[in-house]
Amino acid sequence: MIPSVRKYLTISLLLLFITPACGQRSQVGQSETPSPAVSQSADLDKETVIGEIGNPGVGDRYFPMLGNGGYDVTEYDLQLTWDPNLRFLSGSATIYGTSNINLLSLNLDLSGMKVLSVSMDDANLQFFVEENELTVVFPSVLIKNTDFSITVDYEGTPGLINDSLFPFEGGWFNSARGVLVAGEPSSSQAWHPVNDHPKDRAHFNISMTLPSDLSFVTNGVLVSKSSDAKSTTWEYETEHEQAPYLTTIAIGKFSQTFEQTFDEIQIRHWVEEGVQFPSQENLNLETMIIIFEELFGPYPFGDYGILAVNENLGYALETQTLSIFGKDLVGNQQIQAHELAHQWFGNFITLDDWSDIWLNEGLATYAEQLYLEKVNPNYNIDESFFEYYYSLSDQGYEFHVKPRPGDPGPTALFSSSVYIRPAMALHALRLEMGDPLFFQSLREYVRTFGGKSATPEGFIETFEDNANKDLELFFQQWLFEDQLPPR
Ligand code: ARG
Ligand code: ZN
Numbered sequence: 001m002i003p004s005v006r007k008y009l010t011i012s013l014l015l016l017f018i019t020p021a022c023g024q025r026s027q028v029g030q031s032e033t034p035s036p037a038v039s040q041s042a043d044l045d046k047e048t049v050i051g052e053i054g055n056p057g058v059g060d061r062y063f064p065m066l067g068n069g070g071y072d073v074t075e076y077d078l079q080l081t082w083d084p085n086l087r088f089l090s091g092s093a094t095i096y097g098t099s100n101i102n103l104l105s106l107n108l109d110l111s112g113m114k115v116l117s118v119s120m121d122d123a124n125l126q127f128f129v130e131e132n133e134l135t136v137v138f139p140s141v142l143i144k145n146t147d148f149s150i151t152v153d154y155e156g157t158p159g160l161i162n163d164s165l166f167p168f169e170g171g172w173f174n175s176a177r178g179v180l181v182a183g184e185p186s187s188s189q190a191w192h193p194v195n196d197h198p199k200d201r202a203h204f205n206i207s208m209t210l211p212s213d214l215s216f217v218t219n220g221v222l223v224s225k226s227s228d229a230k231s232t233t234w235e236y237e238t239e240h241e242q243a244p245y246l247t248t249i250a251i252g253k254f255s256q257t258f259e260q261t262f263d264e265i266q267i268r269h270w271v272e273e274g275v276q277f278p279s280q281e282n283l284n285l286e287t288m289i290i291i292f293e294e295l296f297g298p299y300p301f302g303d304y305g306i307l308a309v310n311e312n313l314g315y316a317l318e319t320q321t322l323s324i325f326g327k328d329l330v331g332n333q334q335i336q337a338h339e340l341a342h343q344w345f346g347n348f349i350t351l352d353d354w355s356d357i358w359l360n361e362g363l364a365t366y367a368e369q370l371y372l373e374k375v376n377p378n379y380n381i382d383e384s385f386f387e388y389y390y391s392l393s394d395q396g397y398e399f400h401v402k403p404r405p406g407d408p409g410p411t412a413l414f415s416s417s418v419y420i421r422p423a424m425a426l427h428a429l430r431l432e433m434g435d436p437l438f439f440q441s442l443r444e445y446v447r448t449f450g451g452k453s454a455t456p457e458g459f460i461e462t463f464e465d466n467a468n469k470d471l472e473l474f475f476q477q478w479l480f481e482d483q484l485p486p487r
Contacts, residue, residue: 051141054106056133058197062354062410063165063185065132067197068107071148073097075203076244078192082210082251087174089113090155093192096147103142108134108193109186111171113156115193120150132161134193158191167413168315170245177272178214178252180309182317182324185354185413188244198350199453201241208251209233215254217270217307219247219322222256238320239302241451243350248319250307258305262286263293266303270322272310278331288340291374292367296341297443300348300450304340306330318342318364334368341367344446352453357413358405358479359459362422369423386427389420393484406456406479425478428485432474433467441466 055069077094095108111132118127118136126137134152142148158172161183170183171190181187188194195202208216212232220238227233253273260267267285271277283306289299301321313326316335323339330336345363372379393401400420403412412418430438441463449458456475464471477485 049102049141049143051102051104051138054101054103056107056135058195058199060197060354062413063163065163066109066186066354067200068109068195070101070103070106071097071099071195073195073200073202075205076192076194078204078206080192080206080208082179082208082216084178084211084214084251087157088155089158089191091192092151092153094149094151095193095195096149097195099142099144099146099148102144103138105135105137106142108136108152109189109196110134110152110154110193111161111189112159113154113191116153116155118150118152120148125150132163132189152193154193161186161190165410167411172249175311177310179249180311180324181247181249182313182319184245184317186245188247191249194244196244198243198245198354199352201243201350201451203241204238204247205235206237206247206249207233207235208249210251214251215270217248217250217254217322219320221266221303240300240320242320242347246318246320246347248307248317248322248324250309252309254307263289263299264302265289265299267305268303269305269308271306271308274310275308275327275330277308282331282333283336284333285336285340287375288337288371291371292341292344295367295370295439295442296344297446297450300344300446304343306336318346320347334372337368337371338364344450348451349446349449350453352455354410354413355407356454356456357408358418358422359454359456361414361419362405362426365419365423366426369427381427386424389424390484390487401484402482404480404482406475421484422479424484425475428478429463429471429474433463437466438463 052070054071057064058067058069060066073095075096077096079092081090109132110129115127115129115134118125123139125139128135136150159174160169160171166185168183170187171181172187173180173182181191186196189196204220206218209231210216211230212227216234218236219242220236222234223237224235225232250270254270256268257271257277258267258269269277285304293299303321305322307319307322307324308330309324309326311326312328313324314328316329316339317324318339321343341364342360346360351357351360369381369385373381389400400416402417403409403415405418405421408415408418433441444466445459445462448462460471460475
């Protein structure tokens with residue numbers, strides 16, 4: 001929260017405290033509630049609860065304003081209407097959550113949208129908006145461990161999130177063709193109120209009404225589609241929880257193609273008009289999934305596919321069960337493998353802090369190598385990858401080595417070193433442990449942290465337990481020093 005709002009809120013909440021007390025209340029924050037001064041006196045009701053202001057950030061080391069403290073979201077129910085001519089979004093977001101402290105107020109992340117009203121149980125709540133924070137004030141303390149639902153009505157023209165710490169632009173991209181939502185570490189707050197941190201995974205239920213000549217695409221399963229004379233309403237549901245930044249949206253001329261089911265996984269792609277989508281030969285997801293299931297354990301979700309946009313994006317993004325690709329990279333098998341591997345590493349297992357980004361990118365990059373190794377009988381991973389990058393660093397190609405991948409800093413979140421060096425570390429570890437123990441540890445890591453956030457400590461401990469060896473120095477040298485460890 002911005003200091004001025006925080007100060008104002010503190011003052012207004014204090015005013016609530018010092019209104020005259022009249023007996024038997026168990027919650028602070030209502031007008032008849034005892035003040036904190038009264039609550040220190042001996043004759044006071046023992047059940048008096050002092051609430052706290054929910055933190056405007058979740059405590060991320062790199063992005064202090066992402067996420068919020070004091071509660072967890074279980075579901076976002078988003079009812080949206082899009083006017084493509086005015087580029088205007090009207091939204092009603094109902095957020096189902098649980099308090100994990102006694103809350104006087106809580107924050108949601110929301111960037112650039114106008115909030116019309118906030119309500120809980122059909123009663124309007126007081127709110128403040130400053131920069132990318134929406135503060136919602138409760139009429140009385142929301143007691144710890146209470147399930148709640150808050151509805152926020154809002155509107156505006158969504159755009160990119162303004163945050164100088166972000167490594168790349170992210171948010172809601174408007175173009176002449178339509179809309180694409182993409183961004184890591186954040187895009188959601190550009191279009192709906194959210195607890196925008198991968199620590200807080202939730203279900204998404206998204207309904208969008210828009211002119212019938214446009215398609216609406218998002219993650220998960222299309223559960224209904226209904227039209228009237230002019231407009232169509234599309235409704236999607238995610239089967240599993242997902243981190244907010246892993247939600248994508250696309251609006252334009254898209255068609256769902258190449259549906260197939262294998263191993264109980266529904267494969268479907270959403271392809272924008274004009275994209276040359278790769279043939280089965282150049283997008284062999286079935287083979288990739290089989291290989292990764294063998295190495296990492298079962299594919300964690302019920303569906304998968306690619307959202308292919310008619311644009312050269314220059315990157316791909318592992319949005320949950322529907323990875324975003326531009327037409328420039330959609331045929332690239334290594335990147336196809338990379339984004340698929342993120343479904344285990346990054347999506348099923350989320351980050352606890354963005355400074356641990358190597359856990360996502362290192363594993364997804366190493367997975368590319370594992371895939372190449374499996375499908376090409378002649379592929380020599382030591383030569384093609386490990387020795388190759390060592391020799392590059394000998395030749396002074398420092399950008400694969402620096403900044404230190406264990407702590408690259410927010411703006412260098414996706415530097416080459418964050419991808420390459422941890423992948424090299426994993427290969428070095430595999431050479432040291434041997435294949436059976438290494439892959440056993442990797443699968444154990446997925447089993448232990450799937451559906452949760454992992455930490456580097458948790459990752460390292462899993463391998464230490466299996467190797468029966470202290471690996472602290474090993475990871476220190478590989479991830480936190482300026483140079484690669486000697487060969
Ligand atoms: N996690 C993404 C990947 O694995 C990184 C996306 C970086 N964003 C960007 N706009 N380049 O490739
Ligand atoms: Zn990646």
